[in-house]
Amino acid sequence: MSLAKTALPIADRLEYALGAGKLPPHMLDWGRQLLSHLRKPVQVVIMGLPGSGKSTLVNMLAGEQVIPRKKSIPVIEIAGGPEPRVIFEIEDGSMERRPGTLGEGPIPDGTIRARQELPDSDLKRQNFVEVDLTGNFGYQKSIVNWVVQWADIVLWCTREFDDAEQELWASVPDEIKDRSFLVLTMADQQMMRGTLVDRINALEDLVAEEFLGLYPIATIQAIAARSAGAAADPRLWKSSGGKELLDSVLRQVEIGRAADMDRADMLLSRFAPEIAPMPVAPEPRRKTRVLDDGAKAQNSDRPPSDHLSDALDLLQSRADVLFATLSGESEPDPNAVLARCVETANALMDVLNGADPDNPTVREAQEDAEESAEMMLLFQLEKGEDAAADAVTLLLQLKKELAQRADQ
Ligand SMILES: Nc1nc2c(ncn2[C@@H]2O[C@H](COP(=O)(O)OP(=O)(O)O)[C@@H](O)[C@H]2O)c(=O)[nH]1
Ligand SMILES: [Mg+2]
Numbered sequence: 001m002s003l004a005k006t007a008l009p010i011a012d013r014l015e016y017a018l019g020a021g022k023l024p025p026h027m028l029d030w031g032r033q034l035l036s037h038l039r040k041p042v043q044v045v046i047m048g049l050p051g052s053g054k055s056t057l058v059n060m061l062a063g064e065q066v067i068p069r070k071k072s073i074p075v076i077e078i079a080g081g082p083e084p085r086v087i088f089e090i091e092d093g094s095m096e097r098r099p100g101t102l103g104e105g106p107i108p109d110g111t112i113r114a115r116q117e118l119p120d121s122d123l124k125r126q127n128f129v130e131v132d133l134t135g136n137f138g139y140q141k142s143i144v145n146w147v148v149q150w151a152d153i154v155l156w157c158t159r160e161f162d163d164a165e166q167e168l169w170a171s172v173p174d175e176i177k178d179r180s181f182l183v184l185t186m187a188d189q190q191m192m193r194g195t196l197v198d199r200i201n202a203l204e205d206l207v208a209e210e211f212l213g214l215y216p217i218a219t220i221q222a223i224a225a226r227s228a229g230a231a232a233d234p235r236l237w238k239s240s241g242g243k244e245l246l247d248s249v250l251r252q253v254e255i256g257r258a259a260d261m262d263r264a265d266m267l268l269s270r271f272a273p274e275i276a277p278m279p280v281a282p283e284p285r286r287k288t289r290v291l292d293d294g295a296k297a298q299n300s301d302r303p304p305s306d307h308l309s310d311a312l313d314l315l316q317s318r319a320d321v322l323f324a325t326l327s328g329e330s331e332p333d334p335n336a337v338l339a340r341c342v343e344t345a346n347a348l349m350d351v352l353n354g355a356d357p358d359n360p361t362v363r364e365a366q367e368d369a370e371e372s373a374e375m376m377l378l379f380q381l382e383k384g385e386d387a388a389a390d391a392v393t394l395l396l397q398l399k400k401e402l403a404q405r406a407d408q
Helices: 010-019 025-039 054-062 137-147 163-170 187-193 196-210 219-227 234-239 242-271 294-301 304-326 334-353 360-382 384-407
Strands: 042-048 075-080 085-090 095-099 111-118 126-132 153-158 181-184 213-216
Touching: 010 025, 010 242, 025 242, 025 360, 042 054, 042 137, 042 242, 054 075, 054 126, 054 153, 054 219, 054 242, 137 163, 153 163, 153 242, 163 196, 181 196, 181 242, 187 196, 196 213, 213 242, 219 234, 219 242, 234 242, 242 360, 304 334, 304 360, 304 384, 334 360, 334 384, 360 384
Parallel strands: 042 126, 042 153, 075 111, 153 181, 181 213
Antiparallel strands: 075 126, 085 095, 085 111
């Protein structure tokens, strides 16, 4: 093992593990997907009907006037780059590039997409992409379908979130809904008309189901407060709704990045422990007896039935705790349940690895335990209630099989 490798950024270590064939075939897709996520900034999409306040909101989030009020462009990406430059994609498939910013020069006719690059270090963490929902309902639906294939976080801008918009949003996968925001724009106008509170109340139940949260915002006031420096007008920054929305978006970006890093850590410590951050040497399954290692030799010298009953005891006690959690008053947190299942499967593998693998019953139990630990890892990557339920079922199944083997 090279220590230098363990000091590399997690993405580099994952790339190394993939290149060195450390991941088993059924984990390859996950591994590759994870790597591409770790390598690119989080994609924050600002989506909504034309005139819903998207460009203004992007300017607020970026902290500068990046999108000018000129011709509208269906897709505008704000991303990091060594110096300011704009890349235009034209409807005939051609590309045009020019240095500077969108506001500084003409926008070519037929532009369908523009990428504004800026030397802003925050843009290494996240990009902002404005997507205009133009055309008829069918066309808007196809835009939504395209966006959900690559977006990490969506900010849906709207004044009312009407039935048609709700229908468009309904088709978005749950894992994106869980990290997306409904942004009620033009809150200043709605407040003046006296409709804001009713609108928020009317949307409350729907938002609880379909979004991470509802964020009313008076974007123009938020920009004024922000460009004066947040410290210069902290009250307006707060009362406009700007602070809450920006803080929440940035928090969500961080949560997403941390979760990806945790998953990569998990994959590495399981399949390439020598390059994991805290290398844990796994007990080799097919252990040849090391006679000068007293404890281990003794361990393997115990009859296999002892190891099997230790393993059963372990499963029984963990299952008891798990069931106590599941039958408690409050809704169990699926991710905590999953973590507990993963931990149990790993502990089980440790117990069984102490037994003599030459005994066929022991070997079968070891293989089951190892397979389950891998399945648990997949469930943990998948997350959510279904995965937690599958993990608990798997543990119960394992317990049943182990009890049968111990009886043999
Ligand atoms: N009063 C008010 N006007 C806003 C607000 N946000 C955007 N606007 C105005 O609404 C119009 C449409 O905004 P824009 O950001 O271009 O919408 P887009 O088509 O979704 O990108 C512009 O004239 C903005 O100045 C807001 O919070 N309050
Ligand atoms: Mg716009």
